[in-house]
Amino acid sequence: MFVESCEIEWSPLMVEIIIHGRGGQGVVIASEVLASALFKEGKHVQAFPSFGAERRGAAVAAYLRFDDEPIQLRCQIYHPDHVIVLDETLLADQATTRTLKEGGSVVVNSRRNYDDSKLKKKFAVATVDAITIAVRHRLGSPSAPIVNTAILGAFSKATGLVSLDSIEKTIEEFVPTNQADNVAATRAAFNLVKF
Numbered sequence: 001m002f003v004e005s006c007e008i009e010w011s012p013l014m015v016e017i018i019i020h021g022r023g024g025q026g027v028v029i030a031s032e033v034l035a036s037a038l039f040k041e042g043k044h045v046q047a048f049p050s051f052g053a054e055r056r057g058a059a060v061a062a063y064l065r066f067d068d069e070p071i072q073l074r075c076q077i078y079h080p081d082h083v084i085v086l087d088e089t090l091l092a093d094q095a096t097t098r099t100l101k102e103g104g105s106v107v108v109n110s111r112r113n114y115d116d117s118k119l120k121k122k123f124a125v126a127t128v129d130a131i132t133i134a135v136r137h138r139l140g141s142p143s144a145p146i147v148n149t150a151i152l153g154a155f156s157k158a159t160g161l162v163s164l165d166s167i168e169k170t171i172e173e174f175v176p177t178n179q180a181d182n183v184a185a186t187r188a189a190f191n192l193v194k195f
Contacts, residue, residue: 014067015161016077020096021086023058024140026148029175030084031062034152036174037166038066046071059090084155085109086130086147097123107155109147113194126158128193130185137185139178149175149182153189164190 017034021027028049035047043066050061063077079099088110090096097106106123109130117125134145149171156164164187171182 013069014065014071015082016065016080017063017082017084018077018080019062019064019084019086020090021060021148022090023060024144024146025060025086026146027060027062027086030086030148030152031064033149033167033170033174034155034162035064035066037152037162037170038064040166040170041162043068044070046073050076080104082107082155082159082161084151086151088112105159107151107158107193109151124158124195126154126193126195128154128189130154130189133185133188133192137178137181137188139181139185150185150189153186153191154193156186157190157193158195 019027019031031047031049035045038045045064045066047062047064050063065071065077079101081101081104083097083100083104083106085091085096085106085108088108091108100106100123104123105126107126110127111129112127128150130147130150131145133150134140134147135142140146152167153164156162156167167186168183171186172179175182
């Protein structure tokens with residue numbers, strides 16, 4: 001039996017994640033790779049995207065939840081434990097982190113240091129320059145790099161919720177092209193993430 005609303009008690013072990021980005025950055029693929037990697041580790045997983053008709057360059061979000069137990073919720077994620085941001089300009093919109101649970105974490109594609117920001121005062125913040133990593137590994141083009149696999153490496157290191165090995169194996173099985181470059185970008189971001 002599946003519950004159609006969120007009016008049931010959450011499992012205390014359930015983890016919810018929202019991935020924010022722009023169309024063309026690989027938000028949907030990032031959620032699918034992350035979901036598959038978590039599934040490889042024995043988790044029960046849900047992943048679903050949300051985007052409008054205009055996708056290239058427009059704001060896109062993907063939602064993911066996982067648990068050790070079967071998930072009966074069939075609703076949007078309203079209060080995530082973690083937020084992954086592929087385009088840091090989306091942080092200007094307070095809605096990106098407004099509903100993030102206190103003590104949650106934000107993993108941001110950025111060269112910027114967030115030590116003095118309001119964001120850092122409320123949440124654990126990890127940053128990685130996923131754009132430079134993606135360009136170095138020829139993922140997308142220099143003007144439109146695809147940063148999804150790099151940001152997953154940073155997320156793995158920052159949270160410890162999923163192993164780098166599971167992400168790499170999922171990329172090798174799931175990503176249709178440039179698997180070696182995507183794996184290398186994931187590993188580079190894992191090693192270069194800043195806390």
